[in-house]
Amino acid sequence: MALTTQKHKFLLIIPLLFGVLVGGWVWNFKAEVPDSSSSIQLGGDFTLKSHQGDVSLQDFKGKAVLLFFGYTSCPDVCPTGLAKMSAAINLLTPEAAANVQPIFVSVDPERDDPQKLAEYSAYFHPSLLGLTGKKEDIDRVVKAYGAFYQKVELSNSALGYSMDHTTRIYLINKVGKLSELLFHDTAPPKIAEKLRAIL
Amino acid sequence: MKIILTMLLALVPLSATRADILISNPYIRATPPVVPNSAAFMRLSNTGNAPVFLTSANTSAAKNSEIHAHENTDGVMKMHLIEKLEIPARSAVHLEPGGLHLMIFDLKQPLMPGMTIPMVLNFSDGTSHKLRLPVMNISLGE
Numbered sequence: 001m002a003l004t005t006q007k008h009k010f011l012l013i014i015p016l017l018f019g020v021l022v023g024g025w026v027w028n029f030k031a032e033v034p035d036s037s038s039s040i041q042l043g044g045d046f047t048l049k050s051h052q053g054d055v056s057l058q059d060f061k062g063k064a065v066l067l068f069f070g071y072t073s074c075p076d077v078c079p080t081g082l083a084k085m086s087a088a089i090n091l092l093t094p095e096a097a098a099n100v101q102p103i104f105v106s107v108d109p110e111r112d113d114p115q116k117l118a119e120y121s122a123y124f125h126p127s128l129l130g131l132t133g134k135k136e137d138i139d140r141v142v143k144a145y146g147a148f149y150q151k152v153e154l155s156n157s158a159l160g161y162s163m164d165h166t167t168r169i170y171l172i173n174k175v176g177k178l179s180e181l182l183f184h185d186t187a188p189p190k191i192a193e194k195l196r197a198i199l
Numbered sequence: 200m201k202i203i204l205t206m207l208l209a210l211v212p213l214s215a216t217r218a219d220i221l222i223s224n225p226y227i228r229a230t231p232p233v234v235p236n237s238a239a240f241m242r243l244s245n246t247g248n249a250p251v252f253l254t255s256a257n258t259s260a261a262k263n264s265e266i267h268a269h270e271n272t273d274g275v276m277k278m279h280l281i282e283k284l285e286i287p288a289r290s291a292v293h294l295e296p297g298g299l300h301l302m303i304f305d306l307k308q309p310l311m312p313g314m315t316i317p318m319v320l321n322f323s324d325g326t327s328h329k330l331r332l333p334v335m336n337i338s339l340g341e
């Protein structure tokens with residue numbers, strides 16, 4: 001009898017624990033800009049595909065990285081984010097700019113293959129690297145960075161579907177750690193200032 | 200000078216139409232080579248005493264034009280199509296980056312700054328407005 005009660009207590013704890021875990025995750029996910037303590041958990045190395053093959057974040061050790069998630073059919077948010085990242089790099093000295101790697105990860109591999117991404121990215125900045133991959137690989141990176149995207153069917157639209165997505169610009173330091181979260185409409189001088197601080 | 204001229208040209212429909220709708224600062228975003236989509240922005244003001252709806256847009260430069268809205272929910276940018284856009288009486292609606300836009304699909308050619316694109320906007324009061332949109336690079340908003 002005593003044992004059964006114990007068992008019941010234990011069984012009760014499981015959903016409780018689960019609730020706390022999920023609650024914590026949702027809370028973390030919802031946070032607009034996690035403070036520096038919670039952003040420490042976000043980020044990390046990843047490997048995705050460019051038009052020239054596999055690319056990992058750790059390939060850019062020693063460089064500052066600007067990371068942005070989006071898709072090429074995106075009407076203005078992604079072009080704006082990428083244009084601002086590019087303008088920020090152009091505000092740096094050539095030496096500093098050479099130590100910055102901007103990366104655009106497409107969450108829409110159905111429409112964006114690495115070749116298309118390469119051409120799209122070059123339009124914004126010669127050093128902008130377009131990456132994508134299999135859905136599960138993209139999902140892993142998206143989750144690690146606390147980002148989010150969702151395919152949404154758009155009935156009656158020529159677009160077919162859109163990708164709802166978070167619009168942060170991730171600033172990653174020279175040792176591959178997430179340093180700060182910026183937004184797609186952060187002014188280029190501000191991004192440049194943040195880059196200089198970690199170079 | 201060229202820019203000023205283009206802007207003036209873009210404003211011409213303002214005075215040429217009799218309806219209560221005024222269209223100002225229209226422009227369309229320049230496009231990267233591999234994506235035949237763009238977005239057009241402008242300010243629509245209604246000087247009349249009754250609401251007017253923008254019901255459709257079309258341009259000979261592309262196959263489809265749609266009215267879209269963006270909505271930022273908890274940092275997630277969502278886009279959806281709207282059938283008609285209300286411009287309430289005596290007020291204005293801004294189509295601007297990150298918000299409402301006319302999404303343009305299947306452009307016949309990439310859009311580059313210096314070009315202008317013709318467009319017709321149709322309203323619920325039966326009026327149609329012809330305008331020319333200068334192609335602009337993305338504003339860096341500094």
Ligand SMILES: [Cu+2]
Pocket residue numbers: 075267268278300302
């Ligand atoms: Cu759109």
